[in-house]
Amino acid sequence: xxxxxxxxxxxxxxxxxxxxxxxxxxxxxxxxxxxxxxxxxxxxxxxxxxxxxxxxxxxxxxxxxxxxxxxxxxxxxxxxxxxxxxxxxxxxxxxxxxxxxxxxxxxxxxxxxxxxxxxxxxxxxxxxxxxxxxxxxxxxxxxxxxxxxxxxxxxxxxxxxxxxxxxxxxxxxxxxxxxxxxxxxxxxxxxxxxxxxxxxxxxxxxxxxxxxx
Numbered sequence: 001x002x003x004x005x006x007x008x009x010x011x012x013x014x015x016x017x018x019x020x021x022x023x024x025x026x027x028x029x030x031x032x033x034x035x036x037x038x039x040x041x042x043x044x045x046x047x048x049x050x051x052x053x054x055x056x057x058x059x060x061x062x063x064x065x066x067x068x069x070x071x072x073x074x075x076x077x078x079x080x081x082x083x084x085x086x087x088x089x090x091x092x093x094x095x096x097x098x099x100x101x102x103x104x105x106x107x108x109x110x111x112x113x114x115x116x117x118x119x120x121x122x123x124x125x126x127x128x129x130x131x132x133x134x135x136x137x138x139x140x141x142x143x144x145x146x147x148x149x150x151x152x153x154x155x156x157x158x159x160x161x162x163x164x165x166x167x168x169x170x171x172x173x174x175x176x177x178x179x180x181x182x183x184x185x186x187x188x189x190x191x192x193x194x195x196x197x198x199x200x201x202x203x204x205x206x207x208x209x210x211x212x213x
């Protein structure tokens with residue numbers, strides 16, 4: 001019996017890619033200078049903590065400050081995916097506990113969800129700055145389980161990136177690959193999610209009502 005769902009944020013709950021690209025471009029120009037920002041490589045690492053992406057790409061960590069500044073400034077332009085509000089509401093009615101485990105920092109994730117009116121639907125929102133090792137390590141999923149008081153067998157993790165699937169696998173949690181934001185699905189499918197979700201409502205089949213709720 002599943003009693004909890006842990007969601008990634010970007011690409012699962014919200015369509016933040018355009019805003020992240022714009023924030024990245026501005027940060028790159030401010031810190032690195034003129035020339036094309038390496039969007040293709042940046043896109044391959046989405047889902048990771050931003051400082052980790054900078055280290056992997058060999059870019060200055062000083063890009064984080066303007067990236068975060070612009071992400072806050074542009075947050076009002078981030079839409080929620082169709083079907084997400086209905087999914088979250090139904091899961092709550094069925095008695096499941098909900099958490100977010102994101103590559104974003106905790107304050108930025110909670111600010112974004114608060115502005116969208118989604119924050120009250122979640123029991124916990126955990127950022128990559130709030131665990132020792134961010135995704136693809138299992139720490140953030142394990143922390144969510146600890147906070148909610150559930151075993152790995154009682155939860156499912158929904159993500160759109162290989163790092164999400166790896167984090168779920170490491171924590172022993174059922175992994176669900178979310179395809180609704182992806183134009184290319186091969187990389188996610190190659191990570192081996194236990195379940196594939198083509199639209200948000202597909203998750204409901206895995207999460208019946210919790211007995212006694």
